[in-house]
Amino acid sequence: MEEKYETLKIIQESPNSGVFNLIINRPSVSNALSIDFFNEFPKALNELDHNPAVAVVVLSGSGNHFCGGIDLNSLAAIANNNSGDHGRIGERLRRHIKFMQDAITAIERFRKPVIVAIHGACLGLGINIVTACDIRYCSKDAFFSVKEVDVGITADLGTLQRLPGIVGFGNAMELSLTARRFSGEEAKELGLVSRVFGSRKELKEGVRTIAEGIGEKPPLAVVGTKAVMIRSRDVSVEQGLDYVATWNSSMLLSDDLNQAISAYKHKRKPTYAKL
Structure with a gap:
């Protein structure tokens, strides 16, 4: 029996297709992600990895945005969990960060290709996620920001490690220090995405065609x-x-x-x- 998730949906649009859609599903908060996501995301990937019908996974977001970053209430809860002495607080926080890192790295450990389809906002945690994906596409309305420095955080879930290898060290440094917003077209110029589609509908259809093609290969x-x-x-x-x-x-x-x-x-x- 398939597991039910609070922050995600798994959809197979065609019973004869090896393409499965993994959808971030918190549209009411622009898919800002709570701690529940970090528990559920690797479980969902594990479920898909062990399903022989799955050939390719398309990762996307429901509603108007791909991912608005981390849920600030969850971030505050982590920051305020400060009982105990300084050493124990630091050790507990390090374990929590490693747990969250592992949830994102699960994309790379997943055997099959993960294609991400980005529309609307892709901020902070969203960048961490997409840099771990195998192929990245976006729609023309997409916009991006390595947002962590604006909320007092050194990005710690993979952006600073993966982004330089994708867009170059200098570009990654500039984007990470300024936290500036950049468009889908600039993301294409930088190499963060491989293609920009004219609309969300074109993105969905185009990515499905590409995923089906990969799914037919050995x-x-x-x-x-x-x-x-x-x-x-x-x-x-x-x-x-x-x-x-x-x-x-x-x-x-x-x-x-x-x-x-x-x-x-x-x-x-x-x-x-x-x-």
């Missing part, structure tokens, strides 16, 4: 590409080459390979077993 090659790309990002070229050699030596000789070759030779659509 599953082992898709999950392998994600795993090797993420691993290679953090190691030397030589170490990355060694990793992919090990990966392919264990995964290459699969039915997927035979199916792909046979389909190419006979000019037919391949059929791949689910993971």
Whole structure:
């Protein structure tokens, strides 16, 4: 039985599709995220990861915005949990931050591709989330801000670690120190998103088409590409080459390979077993 979530929805629009939608669902507060989100988000990803019908996940937000950042009431509750001596307060806070970091890093640990479709506001925590996703698209109305410095926080859930590798160190430093708002078009120029769609409807339809296309590809090659790309990002070229050699030596000789070759030779659509 599928688990029910307070901050998220999981929707499969077509029963024959391997594309599943994971939707941030707090539209009344612009999808500002409470502590419940950090409990539920990795659970939802785990549910999807263990579902063999899932080939690709599209992450989006309900209502008018993708994510308005962290819920300020939740932030205040964390800040005010200050019982005990200074050392114990600091140790407890560090554990809580690590717990929240792990909820975002769960996107990278998730085997299958996660495509994020961004509309409206993507602020603070929203940036942390999208930088962990595999492919990023937005609509023309999207706007972004690395907002944490404005509320007295050093961004601590992944933005400062992942954003420089996406937009360059200098751009990431400027965006993070100024907390300035920037548009979807500028996000495209910086490389934060791969494409800007003209409207939210076009974004939804375009991303669905892209996700369906990825979902039709050999599953082992898709999950392998994600795993090797993420691993290679953090190691030397030589170490990355060694990793992919090990990966392919264990995964290459699969039915997927035979199916792909046979389909190419006979000019037919391949059929791949689910993971």
